[in-house]
Amino acid sequence: MFVIEVIPLAALPHNVPQLLSYFWNTPLEKGSVVEISIGKRKEMAAVVSSSPIEQNKSILKKSEFQLKKLSKIVSPEPKISDVQFKIALWLSRTYYAPLGLCLKTAAKSLKTKVENIQVAENKNIKSLLLIAPPGKTIKIASQYIKDAQGQALIVVPDKTILEHFTYELRLKFDSDKLILGTRKTLFSQFKNLRLIIVEDPLNEAYKSDMTPKYNTPDLAQEVARLYGARLIFISSAIGVKNYYRTKSGEYELRNEDKNSRPEIKTINMINEIRTDNPDILSKDLKESILKVLDKEKQALIFSPRKGFTSLLICQNCSLSIRCPNCSAPLKVHKSSELVLKCHRCPHIQQFPKFCPNCNSYKLKTAGPAGTQKIYDRVRDFLDRNNVKVPVLAMDLDIAKNETEESEIIEEIKKPKPSILIATQSIFSYRYQLNFALIGTINTDSLITFPDYDIEEKSFYQLKKLLDFGPEKLILQTYNPDNEVLKNFTSNNYEQFYDKDLSIRESFGYPPFSKLIKLTHRDLDQKKAFAAARTLVEKLRMALIQLKNNTIIVSDSTPGLIERERGLYNYHIILKSLNKETPRDILKFVPLGWSVDVDPKSLL
Template identity: 30%
Template sequence: MIYADIIVDISHENLDKTYQYAVPKHLEEKAVVGSLVRFPFGKANRIIKGYIISLSQTPSIDVSYIKEIDEVVDNALVMESHLIRLASWIRDNYGATLNDALKIVLPVKQTVKMVEKRTIRLLLGLDEANAKLIELQRKNYKARIRLLELLLERNVVDYDTAINKYGITRPTIQTFVEHNIIEVEATKVYRNPIKNQQQVEQAMVLTHKQQAIADDFCNEYDEGIRKTYLLHGITGSGKTEVYMEMIEHVLEQGKQVILLIPEIALTYQTVMRFYKRFGDRISIMNSRLSKGERFDQYMRAKQGDIDIMIGPRSALFTPFEKLGLIIIDEEHEGSYKSEMPPKYHAREVAIYRASLLGASVVLGSATPSLEAYKRAKDGEYKLYELNERISGAKLPCVYVVDLREELKKKNKSIFSEKLKELITDRLNNKEQIMLFLNRRGFAGFVSCRSCGHVMKCPHCDVSLTYHYGRDKNKLVCHYCGYEEEMPSKCPSCGSPYIATFGTGTQKVEEMVKKEFPTARVLRMDMDTTTGKEGHEKILSAFANREADILVGTQMIVKGHDFGNVSLVGILAADLSLYANDYRAAEKTFQLLTQAAGRAGRSKDNGEVVIQTYNPEHYSVTTAANNDYEAFYNREIAFRTMMKYPPVSNILVAFLTSKNDEAVAKAADLFKAAVLDYKIQLKSQMDTAEDIVETEDLEIIGPVKANVAKVNDIYRYVLYMKHMDYIYLKNLKNFMEGFIDYSTIFKGCNVQFDFNPMNSY
């Protein structure tokens, strides 16, 4: 007998409440995860609807209490069914619980205050109303007279306007309702988060290459071909215009589109470009929206009020019934990988969701991830390439400055001589400058020059970062938010020689103002963009030329198009190059190329200065030459040699606990269980080839995580490498069962991560 766990109502508070029912033999083939079913509910056996979220052969309660499903509803692939299937796939492929996966994908109902628009409508005919007006005038009911005169003039009046503008009280309105003179109609209003709506514009004329790519996609779409496409276009080559052509074609087929962008910072600028083309059939989804606004966008999408949803990773689960295309712009971005369980990658989930609904997927980037480019090279994705900037604009001239040579010249400033010279020139020419440093705050860390003591967070195994403020100087932990005053003496030895080391964006901003006192400076990082429209205000101000220099972290270098920016300075290319991460060279190449791409987008005098202590490194030299192919060939050779993704696969087991000894013991036990799994599997193999497959499993650790403690939680990590993703997925399933089996994991939290985007 097969048993189905069913949820009756899809809401956050009800996802944990499932009811188990037996599946009759004649319904077993039709009863799949996501199916809409009818079943008897409660003591009265009232027939209601629900969704199957899991199936098993083991009853969870006494079988005498389990009722049978009445019916599987035919042809009921409603949006909830589709998304439940998607959640089940995410849970199976990435770990975590089904409940966690459901909460990610479902357009859940939440307790949010609905916005209503109320109107007052006159129910009386003209003669009756005039007679009533004479009666009220005779009795001198001033407020009622005002309301009735207003209704005789307009017939329908906005409720809030009647109260706020004409001074009519709620009791007056209620009296009219009770006497059947008027009725008050309330309609739900779904909030539209897009502001500054502009006139719809006609499509731009595409270049020959852009048009060829768009035509090829559209022809294949018309032929019913659904693929994953990779659009590799250099910065400024007009990828967005190609997206628009693709979107317009898909919309003409009566389909809907999801456009993913990597950062909230991109939302405003991107949405305005699309709004000018497609009008109010667009909405956005991001974490800056209120809970009510997010729910409203889900409802607008579900009801078919919009056709295009734009947003970061979470927008992938927009409940479109007729989804025809998913576009992932800047597909290389790490933010497309979830950092919370289940740790899914939006690219893989998008491709699976598209396969369920018969949709196409387009990935776009100037610096594609190695995973996407390798698949395109292998023929798994179809590759399109745009190698020239639109309007004949040239790529910027790139200077690589060796900071070791600057030091020899006694230049201890964060600005090289070349960068100073070019900043001065641009300020004189009234052109704009972007300065990029991938570290926020005032300084990297604070240390005593006498004894070497470093100021560290008491709750995390990291140094505190110095932040300079108007009211006080403070040390801040970027992991848990802990703050303390900047000490005047070393707390360890009492020496007054305690000072900051390293440089952050806040310190760069101060130095820019000191070096170039007439320049108007804006700073954009996590500290300056905390408000709901923090990103939008800073970007709009810079776009409107209210500042000469924009200083910021990586959020300023991704996808923005500022026509007056003719100089980009990358102050310390090495910050990302020597991170403890096998993707360090790739991330450095991407950041440098994307940053350089902000210069000279509408001018021919774009220049870029890359400051580095390692100018010979291939990620720096290839970025300076804008040579992705050369970088890819060097990096893929390294990954092949080291058996790193995308050549091989990595499974990470991340264990945390408040008890250091307990989590260390659990991690050791986990490794022993993996070794036992490997031995058991080997004994079951029939062929030498299968035995070699089990031998290919490489186990690293367990070891303490790079940051061994965060917020008083101890962290350990175990790495497993294998060429075959399915092998690691099965290993993950085994480990999940082992966690449930062993009592030693009580008090420990275990998370799984496939092919992590960041090191642990």
């Protein structure tokens, strides 16, 4: 008889052991898969070790539980490699996630047989941050892949970019030499991995929304370390954290972006109003659109907002029509007629004829224009100038599936003058499309969220607009003195990053700390508030008892959207000044709370 130690491939609470013991009549190899019983339910589990029961008699006598027999053997052959076990342990420790769930994520597929893995000697090779425009990325990546003494892996943020990389590289390199995929590909079993390339590392799609809530560039760094592979980040923008790492010598920086910058013009929309042009299109943008179309070229109108407008307001009582399930204003959308939609939940309702508060008929759409309103305005402008060209709009509401999105992209690829109005979803096609003119309608909408890194995100999105190779970029704003816009137009990214780093260091934000967002949701607002307030006091008391002065616990605050899908949200932010995940503190967080290490947003 043998004692078999296993890790259940399921989410177990942090306050219970993650490693369980069972018995079987024969030994099992590490990485083999079994079925176990936990209470009344059956779960898959990965074998960690086997040892004769005679060696464990003294321990078993002292234990207060009875050893159970495994339910059955699912696979006697190992399906999980040592590297995958190590990745799971890293995920669990870094993101404070259940070990079993991390192993289930890392194992990826239990159908793959574990083969011999060649791990290179870890020579502490510096990660390379390579700044390159889309036009050079494939060529540069090809050279590094060719030079790699083993397998190469390219990780991209979405399927659209994956299809492009596959089309460009698959004829040059077979599947044994080059593996292509999205973030989950990092969990694959590699025979001889020597190079990892992460394309566009600042992309928010690299942050997992499901537990374990890992950040792909950090995971890639750990996978590269385990395999002894070189890690290269290819991006059109550096980013604050990566800029800090290059300054500290942790990353090597190489700039291959030698392209000349286009003409970048900032338009003060307040001056447009003063000169009797209250339109959402500035005079300069209108003139530029006509010139581009006259030259048989294409234009992109970039809008950070989808829908028609952001708000519906009563002019009599000032009521903003809100979602019944969320504490967020309903957005105005236009299909065959105007409707109101919530962007936080599936709620949709007819456009009201009267105010629900005062019964007034004086209802007015307000707020920044979305893609649908911009489309109407551009179409009207072209009609008045007797210009007949295709005008297309693309956001998640208009292109509801891949087929509709592909039809829009194929139309815009045709060599004829046209205009595309799009949101951030257009960035997935920056390898395939070029626009002679790009205009941003609501540039201020990129910068108005009260988050600590919103300026960096705005700078990054503006930089990605240049990936489309425009001859001219027009930024419409009501605040032309904004530091992000001034540094972007002058191409002074060093000054921008240095100032942002100085501010972050003063307030203890990354890269000078690690942030953990704790979130509690409840149908009852008072219960949500009380639970959050109680936990703040509990955590601060624990820090005093542990004499820990490296953790800062914020007060509890409601989310930016306090009520979402009927649930009230309250947040607590932990700052770990030693940049470690404070597991000794997080163990005091009750069940039912969400723990997000390195969150996308603090709001």
